[in-house]
Amino acid sequence: MACWANVAVQRFPYETYPPHVADVGNYAFKTLVIADALRRHSAVLWIDSGLELRAPMDTMRQWLQDYGHVSALQEDAIGDLQYTATRPMLEHLGLGKLWPTARHWQFCAGGLQGFVRGSDAERLVLQPVVECSLDPGCIAPPGTSRANSNFDQTALTALIWHHGFSCLPRESHCMWSVKKVPRDPLAPAHPIELVSRGHRQPKPYTPLLRMKPGCHVDASDPPWAPVTPRNP
Secondary structure, three states, X not given: OOOEOOOOOOXXXXXXXXXXXXXXXXXXXXXXXXXXXXXXXXXXXXXXXXXXXXXXXXXXXHHHHHHOEEOEEEEEEOOOOOOOOHHHHHHHOOOHHHHHHHOOOEEEOOOEEEEEOOOHHHHHHHHHHHHHHOOHHHHOOOOOXXXXXXXXXXXXXXXXXXXXXXXXXXXXXXXXXXXXXXXXXXXXXXXXXXXXXXXXXXXOOHHHOOEOOOOOOOOOOOOOOOOOOEOO
């Protein structure tokens, strides 16, 4: 990636954070990365690598301008039976009393999160999740796993709905079926802006990658990862 044209790889300083942040399996790093980038830029849009941009980001740009935040809905609710770690997290966030209502809140995608620096969304949503991510008892208490928690996505979703924000439809901004977009990655897919391909093949955009002339990265000594994240 460091050799892709128009791409700059920024090292995340894991060594300056509590040890649990280096465990990428608890996703504590994600909102910390967003907050770190937001200190240097006026707005940040996190898009997971499994999501493909299939149209101009007009709607997402407008939401960032209007609301200071953008995300997209998911199918599940935070209180669905498998998510047994949700209620304890809400208690950590001071939202435990809202459980009868909050359990029905529909997830907003952790893989699509945008914030504008200085916005209400940064103050009311991002910053509390940053604080949660720094506390292993909040982001990943003992017994928490991917089977019973959505980690940062749960915290983000709870604060998004609690503070009156909303999220874009999944049909246009987190569509799981790649069959609903053209095979040609350059063909218009309106109104779908983002589609989730995940690990599935083929990757139709790969031949379109442009590389920096003469770029070479020594894979044995990557300058952006002096501390290796752990994923048990």
